[in-house]
Amino acid sequence: MTDLNKLGEIGLIERIRQATTAPTHTETIRGIGDDAAVFDWETDYGLLSTDMLVEGIHFDLTYVPLKHLGYKAVTYGVSDIAAMNGLPIQITVSIALSSRFPVEAIDELYEGIRAACDAYNVDLVGGDTTASRSGLIISVSVVGKVPKELITYRNTAKANDVVCVTGDLGAAYLGLQLLEREKQVYLADPNMQPNLSEERAYLVQRQLRPDARTDMVHELRDLGIRPTAMIDISDGLASELLHICHQSGTGAVIFDENIPIDDQTHLAADEFKISPITAALNGGEDYELLFTVRPQEFEKLATNARITAIGYLTDTPSQIVLATKAGQQTPIRAQGWNTAAD
Amino acid sequence: MTDLNKLGEIGLIERIRQATTAPTHTETIRGIGDDAAVFDWETDYGLLSTDMLVEGIHFDLTYVPLKHLGYKAVTYGVSDIAAMNGLPIQITVSIALSSRFPVEAIDELYEGIRAACDAYNVDLVGGDTTASRSGLIISVSVVGKVPKELITYRNTAKANDVVCVTGDLGAAYLGLQLLEREKQVYLADPNMQPNLSEERAYLVQRQLRPDARTDMVHELRDLGIRPTAMIDISDGLASELLHICHQSGTGAVIFDENIPIDDQTHLAADEFKISPITAALNGGEDYELLFTVRPQEFEKLATNARITAIGYLTDTPSQIVLATKAGQQTPIRAQGWNTAAD
Numbered sequence: 240m241t242d243l244n245k246l247g248e249i250g251l252i253e254r255i256r257q258a259t260t261a262p263t264h265t266e267t268i269r270g271i272g273d274d275a276a277v278f279d280w281e282t283d284y285g286l287l288s289t290d291m292l293v294e295g296i297h298f299d300l301t302y303v304p305l306k307h308l309g310y311k312a313v314t315y316g317v318s319d320i321a322a323m324n325g326l327p328i329q330i331t332v333s334i335a336l337s338s339r340f341p342v343e344a345i346d347e348l349y350e351g352i353r354a355a356c357d358a359y360n361v362d363l364v365g366g367d368t369t370a371s372r373s374g375l376i377i378s379v380s381v382v383g384k385v386p387k388e389l390i391t392y393r394n395t396a397k398a399n400d401v402v403c404v405t406g407d408l409g410a411a412y413l414g415l416q417l418l419e420r421e422k423q424v425y426l427a428d429p430n431m432q433p434n435l436s437e438e439r440a441y442l443v444q445r446q447l448r449p450d451a452r453t454d455m456v457h458e459l460r461d462l463g464i465r466p467t468a469m470i471d472i473s474d475g476l477a478s479e480l481l482h483i484c485h486q487s488g489t490g491a492v493i494f495d496e497n498i499p500i501d502d503q504t505h506l507a508a509d510e511f512k513i514s515p516i517t518a519a520l521n522g523g524e525d526y527e528l529l530f531t532v533r534p535q536e537f538e539k540l541a542t543n544a545r546i547t548a549i550g551y552l553t554d555t556p557s558q559i560v561l562a563t564k565a566g567q568q569t570p571i572r573a574q575g576w577n578t579a580a581d
Numbered sequence: 582m583t584d585l586n587k588l589g590e591i592g593l594i595e596r597i598r599q600a601t602t603a604p605t606h607t608e609t610i611r612g613i614g615d616d617a618a619v620f621d622w623e624t625d626y627g628l629l630s631t632d633m634l635v636e637g638i639h640f641d642l643t644y645v646p647l648k649h650l651g652y653k654a655v656t657y658g659v660s661d662i663a664a665m666n667g668l669p670i671q672i673t674v675s676i677a678l679s680s681r682f683p684v685e686a687i688d689e690l691y692e693g694i695r696a697a698c699d700a701y702n703v704d705l706v707g708g709d710t711t712a713s714r715s716g717l718i719i720s721v722s723v724v725g726k727v728p729k730e731l732i733t734y735r736n737t738a739k740a741n742d743v744v745c746v747t748g749d750l751g752a753a754y755l756g757l758q759l760l761e762r763e764k765q766v767y768l769a770d771p772n773m774q775p776n777l778s779e780e781r782a783y784l785v786q787r788q789l790r791p792d793a794r795t796d797m798v799h800e801l802r803d804l805g806i807r808p809t810a811m812i813d814i815s816d817g818l819a820s821e822l823l824h825i826c827h828q829s830g831t832g833a834v835i836f837d838e839n840i841p842i843d844d845q846t847h848l849a850a851d852e853f854k855i856s857p858i859t860a861a862l863n864g865g866e867d868y869e870l871l872f873t874v875r876p877q878e879f880e881k882l883a884t885n886a887r888i889t890a891i892g893y894l895t896d897t898p899s900q901i902v903l904a905t906k907a908g909q910q911t912p913i914r915a916q917g918w919n920t921a922a923d
Contacts, residue, residue, distance in 0.1 A: 240683035251684070251710050255691055262704035264670050266726070269706070276706035278671055278724065281623035289673040289707060289722050295714040296677070328606050329620055331631040333720055335638070341582035342593070349597055362604035364611070364618035365631060368593050371718070372637040378675055378709075378720035380631050382620065384608070 272486070273393050274322035274471060275383065284390050286383040288319035294374035301425075302418045305344055307447040308377075309351025310358075315473070316381035317359045318451035318526045322471035323392075325385035326453060327361040333378040335371035359453055389465050391530070394486035396468035398554035400531035402491060403466075403546050405455045407499040408476055409515055412522025413507040414439075414446030441503045449526040455545065459530075462539050466530035477520040478573035479529045481559060490558040493550035493571065516561070521574040614828070615735050616664035616813060617725065626732050628725040630661035636716035643767075644760045647686055649789040650719075651693025652700075657815070658723035659701045660793035660868045664813040665734075667727035668795060669703040675720040677713035701795055731807050733872070736828035738810035740896035742873035744833060745808075745888050747797045749841040750818055751857050754864025755849040756781075756788030783845045791868040797887065801872075804881050808872035819862040820915035821871045823901060832900040835892035835913065858903075863916040 246254065256271040268284060269277035275288035292312055294300060300308075313330060320327045332352055336345070356363050361381065385391075417439055424431050451471075459466065468487055470479045476498070484491050500515045508515040519525075531552060532540070540546050550562075560568040588596065598613045610626060611619035617630035634654055636642060642650075655672060662669045674694055678687070698705050703723065727733075759781055766773050793813070801808065810829055812821045818840070826833050842857045850857040861867075873894060874882070882888050892904075902910040 240685055243678070243680055243682060243684055243687070246684050248710055251687065254684070254688075255708075255710075258688075258691060259695065259705050260699070262671075262706065263702060264704050266670050267704045267706060270671075270704060271707050276671060276673065278706075280627075285622075285627070285724075287671060287673060287706065287722070287724055289675050289709055289720065291675040291677050291709045291711050291718070291720055293677045293711055293713050293718070296712050328608050329604075329612075329618060329629060331618065331629060331722065333631050333633040335633050335635045335718060336585075338585060340585060342585055342588050342596070343582055345585070345593065346596075346600075349600060353601065357602070360605060362606050362609045362612060363601050364604065364609060364620075364629065365613050366597075367631055367633045367720075368590055368597075369633050369635055370638050371635050373715050376633070376635070376677060376713075376718050378631070378633055378722075380629070380673065380720075380722035382627075382629055382724070 274319040277323070277390065280384060283384045284387050286320050286323050286325045286385060287380065288316055289378065289380040290315040290319070292377045294376065299422070302422055303447060305347040306351035309348040310355040310448050312377045312379050313352055313355030313359065314449050314451045314526055316379040317361060317453060318471040318473065320381050320383035321451050321453050321456050322469050322528060323383070323385055324389050324456055324459070324466065324469060325383040326456060327359055327381050327383040329364045329382040330356065330361050331365040331380045332363065333367035335369045335376040337371050337373055340375065359451060389460070391466050391469040393468055393470050393483050396483050396487035396489055396531040396552055398489055398552050399534055400467050400552045401534055401537045401548050402493065402529070402531055402550045402552060403540070403548050404472070404476070404499060404527055404529050405452050405546055406525070406527040407501045407504065408472065408525050408527060409508070409518030409522050410442050410445040410501050410504045411449060411524035412518045413504050413511065414442035416511050417442055417507065418446060439503065439507070441501065442507055446524065449524065451526055452528050455528055464532060464536055464539055466532055469528055469530040472525045472527045472529055473523055475521040475523040475574070476529065477571050480571060481573050483529070483531065484552070484556065484559050488556050490553035490555035491550055491560070492553060493561050495561050495563055497547060497549040499547040520571065611734070616661040619665070619732065622726060625726045626729050628662050628665050628667045628727060629722065630658055631720065631722040632657040632661070634719045636718065644764055645789060647689040648693035651690040652697040652790050654719045654721050655694055655697035655701065656791050656793045656868055658721040659703065659795060660813040660815065662723050662725035663793050663795050663798050664811050664870060665725070665727055666731050666798055666801070666808065666811060667725040668798060669701055669723050669725040671706045671724040672698065672703050673707040673722045674705065675709035677711045677718040679713050679715055682717065701793060731802070733808050733811040735810055735812050735825050738825050738829035738831055738873040738894055740831055740894050741876055742809050742894045743876055743879045743890050744835065744873055744892045744894060745882070745890050746814070746818070746841060746869055746871050747794050747888055748867070748869040749843045749846065750814065750867050750869060751850070751860030751864050752784050752787040752843050752846045753791060753866035754860045755846050755853065756784035758853050759784055759849065760788060781845065781849070783843060784849055788866065791866065793868055794870050797870055806874060806878055806881055808874055811870055811872035814867045814869045814871055815865055817863040817865040817916070818871065819913045822913060823915050825871070825873065826894070826898065826901050830898050832895035832897035833892055833902070834895060835903050837903050838906055839889060839891040841889040862913065
């Protein structure tokens with residue numbers, strides 16, 4: 240018998256993918272291996288993405304308000320559609336929950352789900368509701384759409400492409416550290432008031448209620464830019480960069496000083512004695528977009544404050560490195576889960 | 582605080598539906614309230630359905646082989662698409678599982694998933710894999726397609742329509758009783774051999790590895806029949822009939838002697854001192870199709886051995902009854918969950 244932990248999530252997905260027969264429907268353009276599956280929607284491509292969130296694994300209800308959790312569940316799914324350069328149209332949300340949840344808790348969860356549906360302009364069209372033996376499990380499936388000429392995969396980046404990210408990274412991870420610390424304080428002494436001051440609000444909000452960057456999908460279209468590859472940052476910059484490089488057959492040089500990190504993230508990282516770069520590389524849950532553009536396209540977005548160039552791709556697949564100002568280079572590895580290449 | 586059990590699943594779905602704003606995308610044709618959501622796929626309608634299966638609630642791994650479970654999970658989703666008169670194209674399967682499962686268990690599960698994908702001609706295009714705190718949870722989403730002129734909803738049946746079912750009913754429920762009894766025998770004395778003889782094979786197979794009736798979707802098309810309403814029988818004939826009647830604003834008269842019941846179901850029902858009619862009405866999990874046709878259309882399928890006419894619809898919504906040969910009529914109620922009309 241083989242231990243699941245030895246194989247890792249990516250190893251498991253690869254095992255499933257390899258044993259899966261090729262699609263037989265002409266409607267199926269892409270199957271397993273990207274942020275969403277792709278199907279032929281006549282003048283457009285349709286996109287289908289699915290995510291599962293499990294209490295005790297993905298969220299801790301001692302500090303996650305159900306309304307935020309509902310919003311975040313939708314964000315998960317919509318972010319996958321944005322990563323294909325698409326926009327969401329329909330969403331289904333299934334929930335399994337134990338009898339410890341009163342009806343009002345479900346109302347609160349759905350309040351967040353609906354707020355997110357409004358924010359992302361997506362129609363809530365169905366789902367499943369069932370009992371569970373323990374805890375809350377949420378499964379979200381999203382159907383989206385993208386004009387055929389704009390679809391963006393993971394495996395189509397090329398050497399010399401500029402590597403870009405939207406927003407800033409690492410904040411969601413530091414937000415999680417803050418919430419976990421307050422939880423321990425509370426568990427030790429339930430009379431203690433939480434110490435989540437105003438200046439920490441951004442980090443906590445990035446963890447509890449992140450936004451999918453559908454705004455950037457619109458913005459890239461307005462700028463007339465189609466990325467050569469794109470992925471959303473759910474597991475951390477390192478993991479997502481490795482996906483693009485491995486699938487596209489490229490190497491990469493990322494400049495550590497270019498990685499966009501908010502001041503609050505820097506302050507909290509100091510306090511927790513964590514490198515902010517490590518938080519950005521391996522923290523995950525930022526739901527920003529990582530994408531690549533041809534160098535000649537880059538000037539169109541060079542002045543955009545919400546997009547940062549962090550490096551470039553090379554034709555040496557074995558070298559995916561972080562470069563310091565001093566010229567030192569260290570290999571970038573994904574933490575937590577094994578990668579297919581390890 | 583309101584207890585979830587008081588509200589019931591249908592009450593909960595209604596609560597969610599009522600609080601959900603109307604779809605804003607022109608692509609969204611139907612949202613919550615049928616077997617699948619419907620979207621405009623240009624020359625066809627697209628269908629999106631999602632189901633969640635939870636260990637300890639929907640299946641018991643002490644007697645459900647993982648391969649059969651994988652097959653059944655796909656059947657759940659495909660059956661919803663068939664109920665819209667559509668055929669499946671793409672499926673995503675997400676699993677959450679605890680570390681007690683070795684990799685070989687997942688291989689076995691996916692063997693069943695792939696066997697079902699082959700049987701139903703549907704492409705496995707993605708999913709999510711994650712850890713769970715306890716047990717196995719499976720979420721299946723299916724995208725399907727139906728020509729616009731053939732789509733079949735729940736709320737479009739009319740008085741005088743003939744009520745039909747495919748196959749036979751109640752077998753899956755008796756199969757479950759057999760498996761549960763053998764489990765108790767085994768728990769009392771692990772040296773006892775299971776007593777599931779050949780003549781019980783049909784019932785056990787109906788419970789463990791039911792088939793979605795995509796074959797009947799093809800057959801109805803070949804016969805040139807578009808049902809006026811259709812639903813799949815997952816919760817039992819009574820519950821599904823009430824859905825069609827309540828949503829279409831009709832009553833119904835169902836003749837108990839017409840309900841198709843297999844000989845093995847009759848024998849096992851005798852043994853368990855259960856009425857076979859009750860098993861058909863309330864047992865569920867048969868995954869047959871319940872549909873209605875205009876009376877003048879009925880002759881086209883009157884000689885079809887796989888389709889049985891069991892009654893007709895009336896214009897008296899308050900009267901949904903089971904009629905005996907002797908002329909006695911009793912109201913049909915859904916068991917287990919509350920219905921919206923109660």
